[in-house]
Amino acid sequence: MNLFKQLIKKEFYHIIRDPRTLLIIFILPIIQILLFGYVITNEIKDTNVAIYDKSYDNVTRKIKSRIFASEYFKYKGTVHNSQEIEERFRKGDIKEVIVFEENFAEKLQREKQADIQLIVDASDPNTGKIISNSTRAILKKYIKDINQQVHLPYTIQTIPAMLFNPELKGAFMFVPGVMALLLTLISALMTSISLTREKEMGTMEMLLVSPFRAGHIIAGKVVTYVILSMINAGGILLLANLVFDLPVNGSLVILLLECLLFVTTALSLGILISTVTDSQMKAMMMSTVGLMMPTMLLSGFIFPIDNMPFTIQLITNIVPARWFITIIKNIMFKGTGIQYFWKETIILLIMTTAFISLSIHNFKDRLE
């Protein structure tokens, strides 16, 4: 035990000796959480819209002023023929053109209906859909207003309740995601770099001839970096709560325990990486190039897993962040207890055990 303490002491010396790296490890996540908290949202704002009004009457004028009164849309001039529309889209300075048909007001009065065409730049399909839906919502509201006196014999009112996130804040999606991403990468990076550096510098040989056992050497690294990563996790949670008002509806103790578990999973992944590579460069390459995009895109952070094709859904099962994100959302937003995410917890436990035993196995191989 005393020996083990010495080992941890040594690890801490390594870290404190390099204050620049320490600063980077602690400051970067904070900057990122703050930055993304204000930046990442799927809402549209000030989308550039051009008008193609073939009618120019008092109804189209009213509709236009409704549309540009909202914060979603910004007026970006008029166009006069379809060729011009194409040019403007190609140049990329507008995202939508609203086309009013000829004699709009007159048709609406006489035939009780008139046509509006929305031409949307769908080269980014998601933004395209959000734009068209927002425009439609404004039009719908207008239709409702002009029909106020009319009593329709058949209408169904829908009363929505947005559960867990009534204000529809983007932060509910990105904080768990960024947290999982940062914890995975920083933890995996730190351990894999620290182990491979010992190999590269030759100090690993010294450790191996010392009375420490392989398990001890690995455990020494894990304990040290678990402490560092937990400080990071705590900082992120604190910021999420103070700056972005994210609730912790469930138990804080369980939340921290789950963070501890996930950090350990990521660290053991880092150890596993370091046992199969022999240089810092390769270890880093695996832990960033190999982990960054999958953790971002296959964990449910940005793209909901339910929408993916079945085979890809199967692949997402091996991404640890996926399970962690589900757990955090459960504890923080849904406020559920362990009975709702015991499965995810067990999966993370199994992953950790697998990573560690594989590493010890590889590590012993190298000893001989």
Add this chain to the structure above:
Amino acid sequence: MQRILYQIQKEFLQLKRDKQILPMIIMIPIIQLVILANAATFEINEIQLSVVDLDRSPSSQQLISKLAGSQFFTIVNRSFSSEKSRDLILKGKADASLQIPAQFESALNRNGRGQVFMQINAINQNAASLTQVYLNSVINDFAGRKLSQKIKIQGQPINYKNINTHVSYWFNPEMNYKFYMVPGILSILVTIIGMFLTSMTIVKEKEVGTIEQVNVTPVKKVQFISGKLIPVWIIGMLEMAFGLLLGKLLFNIPIAGSYFLIFLSVGIYLIVALGFGLLISTVANTQQQAMFVSFFFMIVFILMSGLFTPLESMPIWAQKLDLINPLIYFIRIMRMLFLKGSSISDIHQPLLALLIYGGFILGLANWRYRKTQ
């Protein structure tokens, strides 16, 4: 020139000598491109809906079967208990629940007004808003049909004015996310690899000590920097070409613009991305520092690139800050060239921005690198 060539040769030899690194550089992006391109979709095709029918009338049955028949919804549960429904949402087995209250049909028939309640899991606000839109549209459609039946029977005209909206989605009418995501994800993967390799190069020589040996040779600063840049640039270009070929073959990505313009833009963009890596490499003392710094910038660049979230939604200060993000220019150019078939006059602005940026960042890296300590 001769000196740069020798340096390039040396860099490639170093890469070739290592049996692990070259396969990693080539295979990781290719495998990820194929998998991630399939994963990156916001398209919602299967909303798991739990239905609580407290009315049990023909009308409520009709509404439910209409929902079940819609392409967006899968009914995962039909019960009479709203607690059960809520529990399913808590468990993540349902995304939303629709409750049809008792007396739904009789209220509709009596005064033409009905009410339904929906509960939507809104942790993902984007998906929640879409779910609401789809639910509303099915329900409105249902009400509209009932209405027109009634009008037909009673034969009375009503004074309801309607505006029909028709939406046409240009450049990607099928709303295929892959057309948009594949060039974007490929750009990101090549950026990660390129920035990573360049941010390591100089600092690695510093750590190993070979930088001293280089410093005493007659190699000039500019030559040294170019010798570090060009090999990675070649790798990046090849990877981009291979990735695009793959995109074309596997995902049938349309390429509306000219190939020359695409590769011109890739070439210019890579100079910026790699220059950024080189700059980090000249500033950092250890590989570990270089890694963490480039890791930080990469995440910021990727998440603020406009690929996953619309740029316009960011606050003004963030948009200004984002001007230093080379990915925003590049992704804009790629989107315009691939899907819209834009010409050089359409993209000259972002392209020029990248060119100036590249010159600036390389100049900075060159200035920061000191041959003498």
